[in-house]
Amino acid sequence: MNKKIINRYEIRIWTARRSGHHAVINWLASMFMLKEAIYNKVFFHNNVAMGTNPYMKNPSLRGNELSKFFWPVWDIKNKEDAVNFFPRIYKDCVIYNHENASIKKGVEGIYSDDVLGKSDKKFDVLVVRSFENQLASILKSVKEEDRYKRERLINRINRVYNPLYHTNILEFLGETNYLPFTKALIFFDLWVSSKAYREKKAEEMGLVNNDYTLNYMANYRNRGSSFEDLNIYYNKAKEMKVLERYKEFSDDLDYNKIMQENYLLIKLSKELLNKEQEKYL
Numbered sequence: 001m002n003k004k005i006i007n008r009y010e011i012r013i014w015t016a017r018r019s020g021h022h023a024v025i026n027w028l029a030s031m032f033m034l035k036e037a038i039y040n041k042v043f044f045h046n047n048v049a050m051g052t053n054p055y056m057k058n059p060s061l062r063g064n065e066l067s068k069f070f071w072p073v074w075d076i077k078n079k080e081d082a083v084n085f086f087p088r089i090y091k092d093c094v095i096y097n098h099e100n101a102s103i104k105k106g107v108e109g110i111y112s113d114d115v116l117g118k119s120d121k122k123f124d125v126l127v128v129r130s131f132e133n134q135l136a137s138i139l140k141s142v143k144e145e146d147r148y149k150r151e152r153l154i155n156r157i158n159r160v161y162n163p164l165y166h167t168n169i170l171e172f173l174g175e176t177n178y179l180p181f182t183k184a185l186i187f188f189d190l191w192v193s194s195k196a197y198r199e200k201k202a203e204e205m206g207l208v209n210n211d212y213t214l215n216y217m218a219n220y221r222n223r224g225s226s227f228e229d230l231n232i233y234y235n236k237a238k239e240m241k242v243l244e245r246y247k248e249f250s251d252d253l254d255y256n257k258i259m260q261e262n263y264l265l266i267k268l269s270k271e272l273l274n275k276e277q278e279k280y281l
Contacts, residue, residue, distance in 0.1 A: 006087060006090055006113075007090075007094045007116065009119065009122075011028060011093060012096060012098065012124050012125065015097065015127040017100055018138050020127065020192065025095055026213040027213050029044060042092055042093045042094075044094075045058075045094075048096045050101050050108070050109050054111070054116065055082050088117065100160060100161075100164060102167065107178075124182070125183075126183065126184070128172050128269075129187075130269050131165065132246040133245040135157070135246075136248065138153070139252065140245070141153070165265055166264070173268070173271070182205075187276045189273065194280075195209070196281055197281060
């Protein structure tokens with residue numbers, strides 16, 4: 001006997017940190033809004049480690065303004081009760097993201113219906129940002145003058161972030177095929193700058209574009225962008241110059257060195273931008 005559909009949509013987000021993916025997640029959630037409902041049953045579970053139950057983390061969206069619209073406040077304190085309760089509750093969409101996880105484990109990371117509840121539509125959403133802006137956002141967290149922390153961060157960039165970026169961008173370009181669900185591929189720089197791009201990407205997922213969340217900075221515990229103060233850009237996220245982060249690092253020696261050493265990633269990033277523009281704009 002077929003199990004009852006519990007999740008109309010199941011969306012897995014694959015990305016590296018500082019890719020802008022939380023803004024994309026809020027956008028995805030907004031497309032399940034219903035005018036006649038105070039909120040819809042859209043669950044988002046942040047930074048789920050591969051192989052762990054997403055329901056072990058409380059459902060939430062980034063930003064208080066969004067939470068009140070999209071998820072019911074379940075009064076479940078015990079996580080064991082939650083993992084038994086949530087797979088039986090109908091949801092318009094359940095979203096969970098794997099940050100800095102390898103897409104090569106896409107098949108290994110599939111949850112059974114008993115764990116997540118049966119899903120009608122399943123999407124693997126891969127979010128990639130231009131290499132120059134991604135690198136700038138990562139480096140922004142540590143000042144150039146703080147050599148100890150900078151060296152540790154640079155080591156992590158070379159060891160984790162850049163290899164992950166290479167893997168993700170090859171999947172985006174279609175040179176690999178690791179992700180088993182229906183793929184939705186989003187180039188963040190175009191997503192944030194073009195309504196036409198958002199409309200077409202939404203349509204590919206069977207959704208209707210909704211730009212409601214674009215002015216809200218995706219944040220957690222008052223931490224949002226690594227460049228702008230949350231209070232200054234509260235409800236004004238559209239004014240953030242997210243496509244010009246690299247300009248602040250024109251004189252940063254570490255930034256320029258990493259850029260010079262990663263010509264291939266820059267080339268692939270520009271190739272991806274050109275292909276997405278040709279296809280969608």
